Amino acid sequence: MLALHRLLLLLPPPHLAVASPHHAAARRTPRRHVAREGELRGLGASVVGEEAPSSAVVSEEASTSGGPTKFSIKIPVGDRHILVETGHIGRQASASVMVTDGETIVYSSVCLADTPNDPSDFFPMSVHYQERLSAAGRTRLIDRPLRPTMPKGFYYETQILSWVFSYDGIHSPDCLAITAAGVAMALSEVPNKQTIAGVRIGMVNDQFVVNPTTEQMEESELDLVMAGTDSAILMIEGYCDFLSEEKLLQAVQTGQVAIQEICKAIDGLVQKCGKKKMVDAIDLPPPELYRHVEDISGDELVKALQIKEKILRRKALSALEEKVITILSEQGYVAKDESSGASENLADVIEEEDEDEVIEDGEVDEGEVHIKPVSRKPTRQLFSEVDVKLVFKEVSSKYLRRRIVEGGKRSDGRGPCELRPINSQCGLLPRAHGSALFTRGETQALAVVTLGDYQMAQRIDNLVDTEESKSFYLQYTFPPSSVGEVGRIGAPNRREIGHGMLAERSLEPILPPEEDFPYTIRVESTITESNGSSSMASVCGGCLALQDAGVPIKFPVAGIAMGLVLDTLEFGGDGTPLILSDITGAEDASGDMDFKVAGNENGISAFQMDIKVVVGITLPIMEQALLQARDGRKHILIVSSDFAFHCLSQDEMSKCSPPPAKELSPYAPLIHVMKVKPNKVNLIIGSGGKTIKSIIEETGVDSIDTGDDGTVKITARDLESLEKSKTIIANLTMVPKVGEIYRNCEIKTIAPYGAFVEIAPGREGLCHISELSSSWLAKAEDAFKVGDRIDVKLIEINDKGQLRLSSRALLPDANQESSSKQQASDSTREKTPQKDNLVKMTTRRPRRKKQAEPSTVENATANTPANNATTSPKDLASQGSEMGKE
Numbered sequence: 001m002l003a004l005h006r007l008l009l010l011l012p013p014p015h016l017a018v019a020s021p022h023h024a025a026a027r028r029t030p031r032r033h034v035a036r037e038g039e040l041r042g043l044g045a046s047v048v049g050e051e052a053p054s055s056a057v058v059s060e061e062a063s064t065s066g067g068p069t070k071f072s073i074k075i076p077v078g079d080r081h082i083l084v085e086t087g088h089i090g091r092q093a094s095a096s097v098m099v100t101d102g103e104t105i106v107y108s109s110v111c112l113a114d115t116p117n118d119p120s121d122f123f124p125m126s127v128h129y130q131e132r133l134s135a136a137g138r139t140r141l142i143d144r145p146l147r148p149t150m151p152k153g154f155y156y157e158t159q160i161l162s163w164v165f166s167y168d169g170i171h172s173p174d175c176l177a178i179t180a181a182g183v184a185m186a187l188s189e190v191p192n193k194q195t196i197a198g199v200r201i202g203m204v205n206d207q208f209v210v211n212p213t214t215e216q217m218e219e220s221e222l223d224l225v226m227a228g229t230d231s232a233i234l235m236i237e238g239y240c241d242f243l244s245e246e247k248l249l250q251a252v253q254t255g256q257v258a259i260q261e262i263c264k265a266i267d268g269l270v271q272k273c274g275k276k277k278m279v280d281a282i283d284l285p286p287p288e289l290y291r292h293v294e295d296i297s298g299d300e301l302v303k304a305l306q307i308k309e310k311i312l313r314r315k316a317l318s319a320l321e322e323k324v325i326t327i328l329s330e331q332g333y334v335a336k337d338e339s340s341g342a343s344e345n346l347a348d349v350i351e352e353e354d355e356d357e358v359i360e361d362g363e364v365d366e367g368e369v370h371i372k373p374v375s376r377k378p379t380r381q382l383f384s385e386v387d388v389k390l391v392f393k394e395v396s397s398k399y400l401r402r403r404i405v406e407g408g409k410r411s412d413g414r415g416p417c418e419l420r421p422i423n424s425q426c427g428l429l430p431r432a433h434g435s436a437l438f439t440r441g442e443t444q445a446l447a448v449v450t451l452g453d454y455q456m457a458q459r460i461d462n463l464v465d466t467e468e469s470k471s472f473y474l475q476y477t478f479p480p481s482s483v484g485e486v487g488r489i490g491a492p493n494r495r496e497i498g499h500g501m502l503a504e505r506s507l508e509p510i511l512p513p514e515e516d517f518p519y520t521i522r523v524e525s526t527i528t529e530s531n532g533s534s535s536m537a538s539v540c541g542g543c544l545a546l547q548d549a550g551v552p553i554k555f556p557v558a559g560i561a562m563g564l565v566l567d568t569l570e571f572g573g574d575g576t577p578l579i580l581s582d583i584t585g586a587e588d589a590s591g592d593m594d595f596k597v598a599g600n601e602n603g604i605s606a607f608q609m610d611i612k613v614v615v616g617i618t619l620p621i622m623e624q625a626l627l628q629a630r631d632g633r634k635h636i637l638i639v640s641s642d643f644a645f646h647c648l649s650q651d652e653m654s655k656c657s658p659p660p661a662k663e664l665s666p667y668a669p670l671i672h673v674m675k676v677k678p679n680k681v682n683l684i685i686g687s688g689g690k691t692i693k694s695i696i697e698e699t700g701v702d703s704i705d706t707g708d709d710g711t712v713k714i715t716a717r718d719l720e721s722l723e724k725s726k727t728i729i730a731n732l733t734m735v736p737k738v739g740e741i742y743r744n745c746e747i748k749t750i751a752p753y754g755a756f757v758e759i760a761p762g763r764e765g766l767c768h769i770s771e772l773s774s775s776w777l778a779k780a781e782d783a784f785k786v787g788d789r790i791d792v793k794l795i796e797i798n799d800k801g802q803l804r805l806s807s808r809a810l811l812p813d814a815n816q817e818s819s820s821k822q823q824a825s826d827s828t829r830e831k832t833p834q835k836d837n838l839v840k841m842t843t844r845r846p847r848r849k850k851q852a853e854p855s856t857v858e859n860a861t862a863n864t865p866a867n868n869a870t871t872s873p874k875d876l877a878s879q880g881s882e883m884g885k886e
Helices: 037-042 135-149 174-187 214-218 245-273 287-305 310-330 385-407 494-510 534-548 585-590 619-636 678-685 687-699 719-733 814-826 857-861 873-883
Strands: 058-061 070-077 080-086 095-101 104-112 125-130 158-166 197-204 207-210 222-228 233-243 422-426 434-440 443-452 472-477 520-529 558-565 578-581 593-599 604-611 670-675 703-706 711-716 740-751 754-760 763-768 789-797 803-806
Touching (some): 080 174, 104 174, 135 233, 158 174, 310 385, 443 534, 472 494, 472 534, 494 534, 558 619, 670 719, 678 687, 678 703, 687 703, 763 789
Parallel strands (some): 763 803
Antiparallel strands (some): 058 070, 104 158, 222 233, 670 711
16 A cells, blocks of 8 residues: 655755656556546646647757757746746656746656556645755645646556755745646646646735745735636635735735646647656546445435434444445455455554545545555456445545535534534643633644743744744644544644644734733644544634733634535536535535635634635635635624633633633743843843853843843743842943932942942942042041942043942032032932833734844853953943943
């Protein structure tokens, strides 16, 4: 059995894709129904020899040294062209192309196995996209739009490799890789039904931009990646800052026009140098088998599909499938395999490795069980057991769709627009900073929020994003127990990464600016039960958990998954597409669309749509789905003035018991942000980091983080240590001003001409002997000694920055009474603690921005003044005053 594999990160990437050569004689002669070229052509395939309209011109370049001929075409996309080249590289692959945008180059190849796999209900295709470690999520962007274009009955394992060979920092490679894979597939022998291409759409200054540069994306309010054919949309994914449905539709329309032009140009290239499609290799189950399965299962299948509980329904369908196989075997139609029997476990018919890689919405339900190919025996009867399982699954899907269209009722009794019951509760985990359990029908997510400092930020590694860490991230986990099964537990797979990113992007726009809420926020969503979109449950549960953790969100958001039965005429309808709200796993597997939309009643924050059929959907259908999704979100959300989260008829989620705490947990760390002069940061760090380390040790705070812009973050477990460190830092970085009074200051050194007094840690000034007392002193030590504490007033800062202090100015003296009063009214100011200067954000980007990267001790060491302990009192006073200058 050949399965979809995990992402392979091969370092360094190969510069040439090599595959085993294909031999026409090695192809297996089909024994069953075979799709012919005419059928494939009717589905819109590009067949060699047909005329393909194209506004771009294919150029042919023969090598002067007898090398391979290169074919190329320039395709207009947005305000520039992309260059597609083939024929000169990776010639042993079925097809390979290089696509260039600016100086960004993506190489894609398609290779096929020499012999077909045994029959299965999914196309054995694996996609590998490599730029860096983060490429796992982007691989799905290539796989999802390609899979609907693959014909049923084609069992040759197919591998698509996409490598980023060059990146110019301007043109993003991910959407380019979708187009590159689509071109390679169109040029190859794989009998895909239609050509696909992909683009990114941004919105800058209310104008849509096709394939925007990274600089333009910094200002964009929308990040939309979409793929489709020349006639329909197959996949969209992205996030935005609460755009309306109308704006999103306009963006999709802009992208669809660009995709149509690319697909037409690709068809011209296929006509020039494409390979003949392996249409004869399509091997479908015999048509008469469908009639046999329907005759046997019939009424029992209808009853099984009406069972509301997922596990019971799955067991009933499994038993019915076994009954069909048994009856057909007894009648001599099927040679029953020895390994099957009444006690067969469900896991035996599920793909063992990464079954989630081929599940579009990621939920495992009875409609999504992938059938394990069974080795063929030398002597065959009319049907194989795998044939029966494939047909039974298709018949079950057909009956489910008919029940929804004809009867107007779904398996759980709901109508097309109805949502499942919702209940939720917060504060389940007493030691967590925030927690919530969100349940919608048979889908349940436990969301936990943890607050921390910058050290808890998530490090990222990819080509495009310039940020080195994220202060908000969501981690999504889908254990096999959530669907009542046994499976492997390991590192997050592609699906988990993709679902987590979707939920993260849905929640990110509602977070407060980092300057107002300086915590790193981590949301962990563990799916404890699944029958429907668990990623959208993560959005709802995550929103509740954020409130429970005391995060001051702007407003609540919710997510909903929409489904579709496209051809209702086939199932007794009037032909109008039927949109389903809040779909279950079976409806997703048997339906034609999985459209996840998150946001509030005013706009959309994130979205993801996958189409299961090659005909795709049109803009009117998408508009209807978006509007119905908005109605669903309105039904879920009722936003009150205090940002409370109320849902469903004002009496279900509003009963969230207990409700969100909406205040910081006593177990959450305290983070205080203060601003100092940027040139004072080195004073906090000290030589070799001595000062900052001593502050942490003396006060007991967890960490002190300094930024080059003068931002200082103090993280502590208790208020006492936090206040103590604040005082030390404020004194270290203060700017002395004439007239300020400093109380209870320690005399550090006695000299013949006076005393050096420390007005703040490391800041000393000279109090001349004449300013120590109102009476005459012969020697300073006659009245004072080291360690004594006195009150002083700053009366002068000389040209060298040296501080001159006076204690006499604060002593009662009748002779100075009038002048003291005048001075007090003019310039005397009592020294008060320095107020924190917090930066307030006035505008907000779609993604939560982090502050400047903390400066390290090593970077600051070279600019740190000499250690105060090694300088003389006189020099110290001079140094302290110089650092006090503006």
